[in-house]
Amino acid sequence: DAKTTQPPSMDCAEGRAANLPCNHSTISGNEYVYWYRQIHSQGPQYIIHGLKNNETNEMASLIITEDRKSSTLILPHATLRDTAVYYCIVRVEAYSGAGSYQLTFGKGTKLSVIP
């Protein structure tokens, strides 16, 4: 499994962009980068994923470097409700081989949005 490295914590001022980095230097060519977040006492919430190209959706943008060894999740205008632990995960196949897959969670980055 490709491993990811994230800073343990970050602060961001409300209304500013939050840029969360992730290193995944051992990622292989067909592995996607996924981002999830977990608000306290809830299940993880899917944010975004990508392979090579930068991606954007209604929640965030994902910037992947050309060599794919690192990526950055961008929350363009952070709000207090974005305070959560953010997980960067590289996907692996599950045992079933049926197209579903497991996600291996690291420790993530605890983002605190400050008023």
Add this chain to the structure above:
Amino acid sequence: GAVVSQHPSRVICKSGTSVKIECRSLDFQATTMFWYRQFPKQSLMLMATSNEGSKATYEQGVEKDKFLINHASLTLSTLTVTSAHPEDSSFYICSAGTGSSYNSPLHFGNGTRLTVT
């Protein structure tokens, strides 16, 4: 969007009893569901992979006779914690995939907080 529902959200039980947790995919069929456990201030740890119509696959160190998994239909998987002990107190979370394509995201339930007294 895809919704995964877990029930109950909280349960308190006495030591030695069994507890069943349900995980349902509400608007899609899930051939595979995953069960995770999360202790306070720690990350999610995969316990087992639940396959519809076949035996679950357990991660190393997870006792299959203690954590019984049944995936009887394409929309329901259950986790039963048998003979629960205080050390089984944890946050249990299930997840399911929406499709068979390689890059389909997994969606998670909101978890079940188990407290064994």
